[in-house]
Amino acid sequence: MGAKINFTEEKINELKAEMVKNMQEPGPLMPTLHAAQRIFGCIPLPIQKIISNELDVSIARINGVVTFYGHFSIEPKGDTIISVCLGTACYIKGAQGLLDAFSHDLNISVGETSKDGKYTLEATRCIGACGLAPVFTVNEDVYANGSVQLVKKVMQKLKQEK
Amino acid sequence: MLDRMHILICGGAECKESNSVELRDLFKSEIERLNLGDDIQTALTGCFGLCALGPHVLIYPEETLYSGVKLEDVREIVEQHIAKGKPVDRLLFKGEFDRKKFRNRSELTFFAKQTRIALRNCGVINPLDVNEYIARHGYEALGKVLTTMTPEETVQVMLDSGLRGRGGGGFPTGRKWQFCANSVSDKKYVICNADEGDPGAFMDRAVLEGDPHSVLEAMTINGYAIGADTGYIYIRAEYPLAVQRLELAIGEARELGMLGKNIFDSGFDFNIELRLGAGAFVCGEETALIASIEGERGMPRNKPPYPAVKGLFGKPTNVNNVETYANIPVVYLKGADWFKSIGTEKSSGTKVFALGGKIANTGLLEVPMGTTLREVIYEIGGGIPNKREFKAAQTGGPSGGCITAESLDTPIDFDNLIALGSMMGSGGMIVMDEDNCMVDVARFYLEFTVEESCGKCTPCREGTKRMLDILNRICEGEGTMEDLDVLESLGKMIKDSSLCGLGQTAPNPVLSTLKHFRKEYEAHVIDKVCPAGVCSNLTKYVVLDNCIGCTKCARNCPVGAIEGKVKEKHFIDLDLCIRCGACKTACPVNAISTKPESWGAM
Numbered sequence: 233m234g235a236k237i238n239f240t241e242e243k244i245n246e247l248k249a250e251m252v253k254n255m256q257e258p259g260p261l262m263p264t265l266h267a268a269q270r271i272f273g274c275i276p277l278p279i280q281k282i283i284s285n286e287l288d289v290s291i292a293r294i295n296g297v298v299t300f301y302g303h304f305s306i307e308p309k310g311d312t313i314i315s316v317c318l319g320t321a322c323y324i325k326g327a328q329g330l331l332d333a334f335s336h337d338l339n340i341s342v343g344e345t346s347k348d349g350k351y352t353l354e355a356t357r358c359i360g361a362c363g364l365a366p367v368f369t370v371n372e373d374v375y376a377n378g379s380v381q382l383v384k385k386v387m388q389k390l391k392q393e394k
Numbered sequence: 395m396l397d398r399m400h401i402l403i404c405g406g407a408e409c410k411e412s413n414s415v416e417l418r419d420l421f422k423s424e425i426e427r428l429n430l431g432d433d434i435q436t437a438l439t440g441c442f443g444l445c446a447l448g449p450h451v452l453i454y455p456e457e458t459l460y461s462g463v464k465l466e467d468v469r470e471i472v473e474q475h476i477a478k479g480k481p482v483d484r485l486l487f488k489g490e491f492d493r494k495k496f497r498n499r500s501e502l503t504f505f506a507k508q509t510r511i512a513l514r515n516c517g518v519i520n521p522l523d524v525n526e527y528i529a530r531h532g533y534e535a536l537g538k539v540l541t542t543m544t545p546e547e548t549v550q551v552m553l554d555s556g557l558r559g560r561g562g563g564g565f566p567t568g569r570k571w572q573f574c575a576n577s578v579s580d581k582k583y584v585i586c587n588a589d590e591g592d593p594g595a596f597m598d599r600a601v602l603e604g605d606p607h608s609v610l611e612a613m614t615i616n617g618y619a620i621g622a623d624t625g626y627i628y629i630r631a632e633y634p635l636a637v638q639r640l641e642l643a644i645g646e647a648r649e650l651g652m653l654g655k656n657i658f659d660s661g662f663d664f665n666i667e668l669r670l671g672a673g674a675f676v677c678g679e680e681t682a683l684i685a686s687i688e689g690e691r692g693m694p695r696n697k698p699p700y701p702a703v704k705g706l707f708g709k710p711t712n713v714n715n716v717e718t719y720a721n722i723p724v725v726y727l728k729g730a731d732w733f734k735s736i737g738t739e740k741s742s743g744t745k746v747f748a749l750g751g752k753i754a755n756t757g758l759l760e761v762p763m764g765t766t767l768r769e770v771i772y773e774i775g776g777g778i779p780n781k782r783e784f785k786a787a788q789t790g791g792p793s794g795g796c797i798t799a800e801s802l803d804t805p806i807d808f809d810n811l812i813a814l815g816s817m818m819g820s821g822g823m824i825v826m827d828e829d830n831c832m833v834d835v836a837r838f839y840l841e842f843t844v845e846e847s848c849g850k851c852t853p854c855r856e857g858t859k860r861m862l863d864i865l866n867r868i869c870e871g872e873g874t875m876e877d878l879d880v881l882e883s884l885g886k887m888i889k890d891s892s893l894c895g896l897g898q899t900a901p902n903p904v905l906s907t908l909k910h911f912r913k914e915y916e917a918h919v920i921d922k923v924c925p926a927g928v929c930s931n932l933t934k935y936v937v938l939d940n941c942i943g944c945t946k947c948a949r950n951c952p953v954g955a956i957e958g959k960v961k962e963k964h965f966i967d968l969d970l971c972i973r974c975g976a977c978k979t980a981c982p983v984n985a986i987s988t989k990p991e992s993w994g995a996m
């Protein structure tokens with residue numbers, strides 16, 4: 233686990249403000265967890281405790297919900313998140329090969345973060361760009377019609393930027 | 395003031411990823427630079443449907459369609475077409491088959507064969523401007539329902555239309571509304587299921603991004619019909635653009651009084667809120683979705699009680715899919731009889747498909763129910779690229795099965811697809827060619843369900859895992875014939891005993907491929923060969939007798955594993971071969987094969 237979590241007072245207050253807003257509606261837990269994931273990049277135990285106190289929900293239940301959904305994570309992710317689509321359209325067009333190429337280049341398996349905290353490699357299920365298959369994303373950027381050559385090029389560029 | 399010309403730029407997610415925002419800005423500044431007047435509108439629209447060839451630009455009133463437009467092309471289009479009225483030939487959309495250039499969008503087979511109801515506004519209006527929706531009869535249906543019809547009459551129209559749910563199950567929407575309307579309660583809810591979980595399908599995304607108001611309008615009609623005052627849209631977090639456009643649309647609708655208190659002075663109140671999903675496929679199942687909105691783990695609940703009786707927060711709830719909703723305003727405007735006249739007897743209306751995989755025109759299309767698979771794949775889809783053979787089309791995603799060449803002429807509707815051992819599903823249609831291994835495809839889907847099984851019931855949690863173990867063994871060359879029988883009996887058992895639709899359908903991709911492609915399974919087990927050359931442990935490349943000795947394969951092999959003289963048959967040294975397939979791609983006469991010898995020359 234490389235990357236660090238940033239728990240500044242300011243961010244915690246931002247989360248608390250979200251909770252006050254969410255509590256006016258029924259079912260405040262999911263929107264709150266989304267906010268926490270967005271603000272901190274993950275939802276580790278200390279954050280779960282804060283949510284538990286404010287929303288008056290047991291921490292066991294919160295933990296159960298956090299670990300159920302793929303979108304929430306307990307550990308922080310790397311600065312650069314590389315995500316290869318393994319939806320059907322992409323898989324049929326060879327997405328597994330792209331994932332293997334990234335995994336080989338970064339020397340980490342799917343779902344892991346590199347030791348220096350720089351990269352996280354993920355597999356997602358269909359980002360809805362199936363016409364451009366196979367696709368992968370690097371943070372917000374989408375790369376279409378992927379190939380092993382494109383993976384190599386992207387990795388080279390990423391490494392130069394660092 | 396009336397606009398003289400409209401320049402519509404596809405702002406669907408896929409084109410947006412290729413610069414459509416920059417394109418729009420550049421069109422604007424070019425038009426300003428040449429001072430062409432302010433009666434030319436530029437707008438980003440929803441998805442046009444032809445995703446692989448984007449970004450697209452459509453110019454009205456001529457309906458000229460340009461494709462693959464780059465930033466450097468904008469100046470030419472503005473100077474030639476906009477200023478002088480001369481279309482830029484070089485950029486006109488070209489047909490995949492005949493390379494004929496089309497000036498007008500409706501000439502294209504891709505569009506000519508389609509009937510667009512759910513997608514009527516996608517790619518035609520600017521989704522960020524409610525006035526454009528209104529100009530195309532938006533919110534008229536709501537006005538008509540609220541001011542001239544009773545809730546009972548509203549339900550009756552739905553019953554008469556024969557509309558069946560587009561989210562997968564195909565349950566009659568009118569009946570569902572009737573159940574919920576008949577439940578007595580102080581509070582009821584309407585939910586729009588926008589969780590679109592089938593990997594490889596993006597119909598709902600296109601509707602939400604291209605025509606968000608149609609969903610809001612239909613949900614409000616739904617609320618009136620069943621007596622609900624609150625609606626939720628449960629949408630995947632993976633669709634940020636759709637979320638953003640929905641938020642904007644809800645804001646606009648509130649401002650215009652189409653949402654909120656006393657809509658159309660009818661005394662009816664209705665509000666809509668968004669709830670984000672969090673990456674769990676099972677949350678597409680309606681009871682799991684409800685649990686998720688309540689802030690629980692998204693695990694399905696036993697039915698009955700059905701949501702129509704006891705749903706969200708214990709109150710009667712009606713859940714419908716995005717595409718189902720997108721059809722609804724038109725049904726009220728044009729009438730149930732009109733809707734029933736489209737499609738087949740038991741499946742009225744149209745269906746949107748997301749066509750993907752090995753097909754020339756990947757993208758979205760909407761056809762009347764009863765269209766044949768052949769029309770979809772060869773006419774609208776433009777056929778299989780690279781001169782490959784069609785092998786199968788997969789519908790219904792991880793719950794569905796495959797349709798083979800024999801069934802290409804079966805009319806597509808809910809019941810026929812089930813009879814073929816597949817299902818309509820939400821509308822993903824993935825085309826596979828001879829290079830796809832059906833065992834590997836079955837394994838792929840099962841891996842998906844194993845990952846997404848919520849773990850509540852044993853057959854689904856444990857059973858699918860055992861099936862996956864067996865498939866992995868087969869793909870590695872360690873399978874036995876007995877394994878095939880076990881797959882079948884285990885699959886049937888899981889279907890019969892699982893709690894929710896996920897487990898009840900999870901074995902389908904395996905059972906269906908076993909039924910249609912047993913020979914391919916047997917090749918993996920008996921010959922230890924993967925005929926498609928996908929499972930790397932089992933791939934053996936051999937040169938066939940029709941080799942013309944052109945040496946292309948040898949020159950393309952990265953490891954020098956191919957030998958042979960010019961004009962003589964070549965040989966592959968299997969010890970050196972790394973199974974990369976470069977030779978097969980390079981061969982001009984299809985003389986390199988991965989098929990087992992016992993299959994003969996094919």
Ligand SMILES: Cc1cc2nc3c(=O)[nH]c(=O)nc-3n(C[C@H](O)[C@H](O)[C@H](O)COP(=O)(O)O)c2cc1C
Nearest residue numbers: 559560561587590591678679680714715718895896
């Ligand atoms: C495992 C599973 C996943 C589902 N995923 C979706 C989905 O992504 N979108 C959807 O609209 N319906 C999905 N459904 C179907 C819903 O349970 C429900 O039937 C549907 O939303 C009802 O709407 P409709 O009648 O308009 O089709 C899924 C069902 C199951 C069992």
Ligand code: FES
Nearest residue numbers: 317319322361362
């Ligand atoms: S399958 Fe990859 S984007 Fe849809």
